[in-house]
Amino acid sequence: MQTINIGLLGLGTVGSGVAQVLRDNGAEIARRLGREVRISAVCDSRAERAAQWCPQATLVANPMELVQRDDVDIVVELFGGTGVAKDVVLKAIESGKHIVTANKKLLAEYGNEIFALAGKHNVMVQFEASVAGGIPVIKALREGLAANKIQSIAGIINGTSNFILTEMREKGSTFKDVLAEAQKLGYAEADPTFDIEGHDAGHKITIMSALAFGTPVNFGACYLEGISQLDSRDIKYAEELGYRIKLLGITRKTEKGIELRVHPTLIPESYLLANVNGVMNAVRVNADMVGETLYYGAGAGSLPTASAVVADLVDICRLISADRENRVPYLAFQPSDVQQANFVSMDEISSSYYLRVRADDQAGVLGTIATLLAREGVSIEALIQKAVLDNHQAEIVILTHHTIEKNVKNAIEAIESQECVREPIILIRMESLNG
Amino acid sequence: MQTINIGLLGLGTVGSGVAQVLRDNGAEIARRLGREVRISAVCDSRAERAAQWCPQATLVANPMELVQRDDVDIVVELFGGTGVAKDVVLKAIESGKHIVTANKKLLAEYGNEIFALAGKHNVMVQFEASVAGGIPVIKALREGLAANKIQSIAGIINGTSNFILTEMREKGSTFKDVLAEAQKLGYAEADPTFDIEGHDAGHKITIMSALAFGTPVNFGACYLEGISQLDSRDIKYAEELGYRIKLLGITRKTEKGIELRVHPTLIPESYLLANVNGVMNAVRVNADMVGETLYYGAGAGSLPTASAVVADLVDICRLISADRENRVPYLAFQPSDVQQANFVSMDEISSSYYLRVRADDQAGVLGTIATLLAREGVSIEALIQKAVLDNHQAEIVILTHHTIEKNVKNAIEAIESQECVREPIILIRMESLNG
Known part of the structure; x- marks a missing residue:
């Protein structure tokens, strides 16, 4: 069985999740892909984490070196941010490596530059994990809805904010109190600005907007308003009137141009989107032929995000070699790996x-x-x-x-x-x- | 621009929808695909429909002839059923044509034979439209969740039944009365057996079960129980206890084997699935890494189903030629077709x-x-x-x-x-x- 070699940048929450998925589900993935996916090289300053999660991989101290190695076919960038991550991704592309990244900030701010370089060097760049964690919504937008003119997208795409809003509504607590609770539970960072002021949601809706309407990514055009100023009285009054308040990323094509915005929003309580609670995410898409579709699931977390990263790896592996055995199999698993089942009476x-x-x-x-x-x-x-x-x-x-x-x-x-x-x-x- | 030629079998509800999607969104699809998709040949006994929907296509009376034509790259089978449709699909495969079908009955009952022949002749068979209409759930199961061991699937996958159950609950009406109303509205056939007795849902959950667990399709193993015997009192009592009754297709991998069944089911009213009403469909998937995800949208209808058929066409077109311009583009649209946007202040x-x-x-x-x-x-x-x-x-x-x-x-x-x-x-x- 052919082996595809992965160079993994970063063994934090998502990186260790990727290692765990490939370790625990490697055999199931090979049944689908007909290829073995292995981490051949890893870069993380914590040697003990590398030894724990990727005992078979070469530990490489310099990420610029890792992305040029011959034993790396695909680079998985999980450093995050736009400093080293950007330099390393550009270098990897120049070295002809395909890229998988979960880095929404990098793509929302430098996506155009990255995609242009990737086109020049004929490499793939996949980023399912950058939006809504484990929900395959990028795939839905790029492939599943390819027959449609997309009209609008509205998404609950920041779990921290949605957790806070859910708690404020259910318990009538103030923003401040719930934020402290969320920090205790690990749902919010010590500095929560990025999540609660809408930056994270802004990066994600910016990426989806470009995919929906065929425009360059333009984070600068995104209006950002977070939830830190939200009074629990308004949540209560809205509820009395039949509405829920959610932090939505919204993008819409209108005659005047494209709307791109993140802000607290009243939506009717009967909507599925209004009933997405806690840290869960959901993205609602309106498109001209299919109408409304909605995609729901975990928007963050080690294993859900890793699920999206590894799905991207599988997609790239299928295209690296163009032989017929490498297409998506009819029944999802390689024909030789379809197994007779015992059905329960x-x-x-x-x-x-x-x-x-x-x-x-x-x-x-x-x-x-x-x-x-x-x-x-x-x-x-x-x-x-x-x-x-x-x-x-x-x-x-x-x-x-x-x-x-x-x-x-x-x-x-x-x-x-x-x-x-x-x-x-x-x-x-x-x-x-x-x- | 390269042209991909389609042979269309059947111009009924879905077939005319496919023609409409390609006509109205052809330019948008070409922006994504970098190829033009056109219907070159069509088979339907109603010549006036062919003239209306596919004026540029050759009308071919004999479907067996159509699937062997040189000007057909992909055959779209929308006859339905397992009579002519089966013979024609097998002949098309033997003639080296790729297949797109919305025919759940054909795949649930003869899928193994069809996929074996297709593998032998190296052709693709795509069937997104066969399950849950326009919702890209086959793509999610085969590709988006490829990193996971799937544990269970539960779906509202028959719009007619869901419409009837929704009306019974909201209006307290009897099954009989609502069925008559559904027939008047066109949501139920004159002979509604196929929908209300669970056969249609059974075909769909059978297909999803095979995709989830890597087993052959086995409709014979599916337990079927419909909603015709359901008393509105039970819907009322269930509601008093905090539950909704939905017709679910369920498949689950257990230590004893695979469960595969369709029956009315009580689920807690707080679940998103419990709040999927009217003719809408939704599929909930539990998988080991990503956890719970849910996919919601229109499960039937001309244009939603056509949306899925055309997405399958796009997928096949990408793989027909293996050149790099034919991959899924970074931003969903061909780089040369990414257009600067005007953003609304x-x-x-x-x-x-x-x-x-x-x-x-x-x-x-x-x-x-x-x-x-x-x-x-x-x-x-x-x-x-x-x-x-x-x-x-x-x-x-x-x-x-x-x-x-x-x-x-x-x-x-x-x-x-x-x-x-x-x-x-x-x-x-x-x-x-x-x-």
């Missing part, structure tokens, strides 16, 4: 259950039902006797805890055989959808 | 506004404020005087209709210059995000 699935029983309204019925459920190992989460119906019958609604479907069916059979139960029991499955 | 943006004014609680204040807003052309949607505060002051909250920001700022300045207004006015923008 419905009797064996595990779920919670909603049961509705219609029974004679007489003493002891509830006890009988509970006993018959317990006999099959089905435990009750909630049981409500609904209003008595005509014919002296009552309806009993039961929510069970998680159990095997076979057990519930056995219990239903036993309950239905009781004389006081005169109709088939209604069963509806109930899912938390976690994992 | 904040004074000129159009928005609604939330204003909070703190003023002395005296007669005439409301009138003064309303007059000053009206003088700048700002009309009021809602105005609420909040509880009187200490110092004989009141807070007045105003929602405006859409206007130019400059007008609002002028009005604010005028209001703030009134003696009875003692603090700066709070302004927060309000967006409907439509278009």
Whole structure:
């Protein structure tokens, strides 16, 4: 199996996540890609982190040296910022290396220069992780919606701000108090300016705006207004009027030109975007053919961001060699790696259950039902006797805890055989959808 | 500019949508792709439709002939079903044509045979439109989440059923009544079995299950239970308990094997998935690295489905020629087609506004404020005087209709210059995000 060699710049939160993804899911990724992806060289001043996360990689002290190494096919830039990161990315491009970066600031401020140089040297630059973390929204904008004229984008694209706004609304706390809490929880930096004043969201909406409308990136054109001045009274009043306040990055093509702005925004509470809470991110796109689409997920964090970085690596690997085995496989995995599956019969699935029983309204019925459920190992989460119906019958609604479907069916059979139960029991499955 | 020739099979709802997308957005697509996509040949028994939608294309009566034509690079199969469609797709593959299809039934039931033949003949088969219409969820599963072990998928993937469940909940109507209404609105077929009994959702979750877990497609393993037996009382009881009932396609990898099932399901009302209403679709994916992501949009309809078909065409066109100009461009559009933008200044943006004014609680204040807003052309949607505060002051909250920001700022300045207004006015923008 062919090996693709990665040069990794930076072993911080995201860098160690990339190392972990490649270590833990390397085999699954190879099943999809038909190639092995390995970190051949790493640059980080903390030698012990390099030894911990990339024991097989060469530790290179000088990033300018790393990006010129023959054993590096793709450079993953995770230094962040626009100092060393910029110099190193430009040098890597000049050395013919493909680039994957999560650096929104670099692209929003110097993207035009970087892409021009990359075009000249015929290298790819991928940056899914730079916007909305693990959500594949760059891919949706560049590829999935390629048939559309995009009209507007509105995104909750800064998790710190969204966490603060969610807490202010749910607890009625002040901005100051929630910010202190967010800093304690690690959701906000010691200097939170970059997040709460809209700079981070501005970088991200600037990048998406360029992708949507086919214009150069232009961070200077982005209006920035953060949440630090937001009074919790306004959140409360907005809620009374049927709205939620979210920090949105907005870009829109109008007859006057392109709008590009970040500010607190009232949106109707029925919108999905209004119900994106905590540190989660979501991007809503309006486009002429498909209408509204929305993309939701974790916008930050080590592993979600690494998920996007590694997806970019996979994309580049597919294009490095143009042989047919290297296309996206029909069923996502290489044909030789598609494996026969064992499917679970419905009797064996595990779920919670909603049961509705219609029974004679007489003493002891509830006890009988509970006993018959317990006999099959089905435990009750909630049981409500609904209003008595005509014919002296009552309806009993039961929510069970998680159990095997076979057990519930056995219990239903036993309950239905009781004389006081005169109709088939209604069963509806109930899912938390976690994992 | 290179031209890619399409052979289009079927000019029904989706086929005419594809023709419309290529006609109306052909120039925008060429800006992204650097290639022109044109329909060179079309097969539909209705000659007048062909003349209307594809005036430049050759009308070919026999689909078997169309798929062998030299002026066809990619075959778009939109006949549907597993009769002629299957024969034609297999023949097209044998003739070395790449395939784009929206045919979920064909892939769920005969996908393994089709993909095996396609691999043998080295052709691409793309099928984004077969699942969840215009939402690029196949792309997310095959590419965007390539770094992950996918754990489970749960989707609202049948618009007809979701419309019926939404109406049953909101209006308390019976299944029968809502079905009749849905048929009148064109959301349900005359024979609705395929949608309401879960077959359609079953085809879609079967395809996603294979993509998620790297297994052959196996529709036979899918448990199907529809919504026709659902009693509106259960929807009501579920709601009282904090749940919504949705028809979900679910697939999950467990220690026992793969679960693959379609059935009405209770989910907590706080979930985004629980708030996907009407004919809209959404797919929630749990994966080990990125966690939960969700993809939302129109799951059916002429143009949304065509959006997915044309995105597949673009993907194939990029790979047909392996030259560097044909990669996904850095900024989504070809570098030579990236255009300088005119950005709109904040004074000129159009928005609604939330204003909070703190003023002395005296007669005439409301009138003064309303007059000053009206003088700048700002009309009021809602105005609420909040509880009187200490110092004989009141807070007045105003929602405006859409206007130019400059007008609002002028009005604010005028209001703030009134003696009875003692603090700066709070302004927060309000967006409907439509278009």
